[in-house]
Amino acid sequence: MLIAAIIAIFVAMILSIFRGVVGTTLYDRILAVNMFGTKTVLLIALLGFVMGRPEFLDIAIVYALINFISVIGVLRYSDTNQFKHTATDNETVKKES
Amino acid sequence: MKHTISLFVTLAVFWLLNSGHYSLLILALGFASIALILVIAHKMDVVDHESQPIHLTRNIFGYFYWLIKEIVQANIVVVKHIWLGEQSISPALKKIKISQQTDMGKVIYANSITLTPGTVAIDLVEDELTVHALLYKDIESLEIGEMDRRVTMLER
Amino acid sequence: MDIVITISSGFFLLMGSFLCFSGGIGLLRFPDFYTRMHAVGVTDTLGAGMILVGLMILSTDFLVFAKLVMVLLLTLLIGPTTSHVLAKAAFHNGLMPRGLSTLEQDNNKVYSTSNP
Known part of the structure; x- marks a missing residue:
């Protein structure tokens, strides 16, 4: 049953990669990357049980935190429109610092 | 005060469950890191009823x-x-x-x-x-x- | 006793894999970004929860059980935060949901004028 769950999660990861490649908007791609990350956490936990090494759970916890921080980090930029890098944006940054 | 105790208990439980080693040296290092985090959190002024909502328990x-x-x-x-x-x-x-x-x-x-x-x-x-x-x-x-x-x- | 553990954990794992798989299908099938977000919500809450509960039943060590609970709590905390931030960033940058009825479009106009 563990093997079946691993296969199902692999299939879900492949589907989310499809969505990340097809995209159409930036946010679809970020959503697909986020889902890929949470599936990776589950995959690491399941692999730890299959191989009989539950220490893998530590890696799963760390991966969950890294995934969270990466998504928040990307969205901090996109929420403030820093992707566009207009001249005025750079001026305000210089003044504040 | 009760918020500080709540934060200490949360961090200690988190540390003990993640560590799995209970020799004296490791426990002392864990206690030191928890104390460091408590000092930093007090300097940041984030230990209050919002970060530790114990009145909801x-x-x-x-x-x-x-x-x-x-x-x-x-x-x-x-x-x-x-x-x-x-x-x-x-x-x-x-x-x-x-x-x-x-x-x-x-x-x-x-x-x-x-x-x-x-x-x-x-x-x-x-x-x-x-x-x-x-x-x-x-x-x-x-x-x-x-x-x-x-x-x-x-x-x- | 052994057979109860095997059957119940197998049931939870199977349900979890089915939910994750249908979340992936929903991610491909739904028409626009906001509806796809709901499909990801399924895999983040109950899909991950079911698989982790199935592993919890299988675990023999207390520390392993506690770490699985920790992963579950982290997933449940992180899921809504990321989807809220993602939706807010998309909405503020002008990505409008498709297929709204007229009532909600009126609401939208009020919203977009009141919020720069």
């Missing part, structure tokens, strides 16, 4: 029980509509009024809405919450206010 377990039941029901509905396809959904975006007074209550309500599949809280301005739902029915059931009432009860 009395009612929160009943709320969690109810919320898990809601999440399971909403999941079944959303999975059913995934397999039924694009024609069966009716996406809707609407602003709804919320009745909570404190920031903590508003955040708990918005997060509960987002945690339930099928509804996502997009924006919160003053006492108006912008909600996107997969089905128009979901927004109607939010406007009836069962979840709103329970979150307000939680803060008493």
Whole structure:
């Protein structure tokens, strides 16, 4: 049953990669990357049980935190429109610092 | 003071469960790191009723029980509509009024809405919450206010 | 006793894999970004929860059980935060949901003028 769950999660990861490649908007791609990350956490936990090494759970916890921080980090930029890098944006940054 | 103790207990439990080694040296190092974090948190002035909501402990377990039941029901509905396809959904975006007074209550309500599949809280301005739902029915059931009432009860 | 553990954990794992798989299907099938977000919500809450509960039943060590509970709590905390931030960023940068009825479009206009 563990093997079946691993296969199902692999299939879900492949589907989310499809969505990340097809995209159409930036946010679809970020959503697909986020889902890929949470599936990776589950995959690491399941692999730890299959191989009989539950220490893998530590890696799963760390991966969950890294995934969270990466998504928040990307969205901090996109929420403030820093992707566009207009001249005025750079001026305000210089003044504040 | 009680918030500091609560933070200490949380960090100690987290450390002990993650470590798994209980020799004296390792325990001393863990205690030192917890003390360092407590000092930094006090300097940042983040140890208060918002980061350590211990006044909610009395009612929160009943709320969690109810919320898990809601999440399971909403999941079944959303999975059913995934397999039924694009024609069966009716996406809707609407602003709804919320009745909570404190920031903590508003955040708990918005997060509960987002945690339930099928509804996502997009924006919160003053006492108006912008909600996107997969089905128009979901927004109607939010406007009836069962979840709103329970979150307000939680803060008493 | 052994057979009860095997059957119940197998049931939870199977339900979890089915939910994750249908979440992936929903991610491909749904028409626009906001509806796809709901499909990801399914895999983040109950899909991950079911698989982790199935592993919890299988675990023999207390520390392993506690770490699985920790992963579950982290997933439940992180899921809504990321989807809320993602939706807010998309909405403020002008990505409008498709297929709204007229009532909600009126609401939208009020919203977009009041919020710069």
